[in-house]
Amino acid sequence: MRYLTAGESHGPQLTTIIEGLPAGMPITAEDINNELARRQKGHGRGRRMQIEKDEAFIASGIRHGYTLGSPVALVVENNDWKHWTKIMGSDPISAEEAEEVKRKITRPRPGHADLNGGIKYGHRDLRNVLERSSARETTVRVAAGAVAKKLLSLLGIEIASHVLEIGGIKASPTPYSSIKELQQISEDSPVRCLDKEVEQSMMDAIDQAKKNGDSIGGVVEVIVEGMPAGVGSYVHYDRKLDAKLAGAIVSINAFKGAEIGIGFEAAHLFGSQVHDEIAWDSEQGYYRKTNRLGGFEGGMTTGMPIVVRGVMKPIPTLYKPLKSVDIDTKEEFGASVERSDSCAVPAAAVVAEAAVAWELACAIVEQFPSDRYNQLSEYIERYRQEVKEF
Numbered sequence: 143m144r145y146l147t148a149g150e151s152h153g154p155q156l157t158t159i160i161e162g163l164p165a166g167m168p169i170t171a172e173d174i175n176n177e178l179a180r181r182q183k184g185h186g187r188g189r190r191m192q193i194e195k196d197e198a199f200i201a202s203g204i205r206h207g208y209t210l211g212s213p214v215a216l217v218v219e220n221n222d223w224k225h226w227t228k229i230m231g232s233d234p235i236s237a238e239e240a241e242e243v244k245r246k247i248t249r250p251r252p253g254h255a256d257l258n259g260g261i262k263y264g265h266r267d268l269r270n271v272l273e274r275s276s277a278r279e280t281t282v283r284v285a286a287g288a289v290a291k292k293l294l295s296l297l298g299i300e301i302a303s304h305v306l307e308i309g310g311i312k313a314s315p316t317p318y319s320s321i322k323e324l325q326q327i328s329e330d331s332p333v334r335c336l337d338k339e340v341e342q343s344m345m346d347a348i349d350q351a352k353k354n355g356d357s358i359g360g361v362v363e364v365i366v367e368g369m370p371a372g373v374g375s376y377v378h379y380d381r382k383l384d385a386k387l388a389g390a391i392v393s394i395n396a397f398k399g400a401e402i403g404i405g406f407e408a409a410h411l412f413g414s415q416v417h418d419e420i421a422w423d424s425e426q427g428y429y430r431k432t433n434r435l436g437g438f439e440g441g442m443t444t445g446m447p448i449v450v451r452g453v454m455k456p457i458p459t460l461y462k463p464l465k466s467v468d469i470d471t472k473e474e475f476g477a478s479v480e481r482s483d484s485c486a487v488p489a490a491a492v493v494a495e496a497a498v499a500w501e502l503a504c505a506i507v508e509q510f511p512s513d514r515y516n517q518l519s520e521y522i523e524r525y526r527q528e529v530k531e532f
């Protein structure tokens with residue numbers, strides 16, 4: 143399974159084409175739009191989110207509520223486009239018009255793709271870089287992830303996310319009785335945090351950063367239940383599923399690192415404190431007495447919940463100027479902006495869910511016969527039984 147995305151932040155639309163989905167899988171626009179709405183929420187979002195109301199138009203591949211096996215194309219329109227038709231239009235413009243409408247950018251923002259992208263592609267107008275490198279693109283990553291999530295959910299695999307840290311304020315471990323409850327508590331929180339004690343402090347930290355013209359980052363955690371053991375592989379580096387998840391997390395805009403299970407904490411513990419003891423009972427088959435390795439051993443799932451964390455740096459588009467250099471004049475200036483998000487960590491948790499869902503769905507579709515949804519579902523059930531009886 144694969145997908146491509148296309149679209150600029152202030153262009154007419156964002157598009158994704160998903161190829162390789164099983165045929166006959168039930169799915170509706172609502173399944174996708176719910177996820178798009180979740181991504182738009184969260185304390186700390188800027189004015190752009192008041193302009194957009196992301197909804198997917200299903201342009202192909204789904205008929206009467208079922209996938210056809212043909213490519214699924216999803217289109218999300220940018221409402222902001224109406225203000226950018228001249229600046230971002232595809233028709234050629236004259237030199238005089240260019241002066242007037244291009245809103246040329248020659249001042250790269252520190253921490254963004256602006257300067258490196260300009261150097262790589264030879265763009266003297268850095269708008270040609272930032273329009274595509276913008277995190278607006280995560281809209282259609284979430285749309286593709288929503289389709290993957292739906293497939294997983296139909297196969298009994300559920301995904302949730304929550305925020306562990308914002309701007310140095312850390313949530314304490316908070317118990318939850320089921321993944322459904324985790325989903326609900328996170329959904330009801332303006333910062334997607336399970337720990338009610340720190341929720342307000344997180345929001346205050348976001349407000350304070352905004353007041354200071356600054357931004358803050360944080361840590362998100364994605365949890366997946368219901369993946370059978372033995373998905374992924376140990377036989378070759380590019381088939382290790384945990385590595386794919388780590389790559390998918392770090393590919394999200396502004397993400398700088400990923401951890402599986404206890405992650406970096408393992409560095410200072412003994413082996414006996416890290417590895418999860420194996421147990422068996424007739425009810426569930428094999429299980430681990432703990433889950434410090436976050437559902438992975440040897441690049442394959444263990445059947446325990448998958449736990450993946452990602453760290454997001456503070457958004458680099460700042461009201462508070464950082465020094466940079468104009469690429470035309472080579473003069474130093476203080477980079478500042480008109481609008482930005484002061485914190486997008488809660489929204490990024492939803493993007494991380496989508497990224498993880500996509501990789502897991504790909505692994506399943508690759509490992510089991512998957513031309514037809516019904517067939518895939520039967521194979522997974524049979525496989526689960528085999529795992530139990532192993």
Ligand code: EPS
Binds near residue numbers: 151275278280482483
């Ligand atoms: C972004 C800058 C802001 C964010 C945007 C990502 O957009 P604008 O430049 O239009 O104010 O709001 O995020 C989204 C539009 C979104 O949908 O998440 C950036 O530079 O990365």
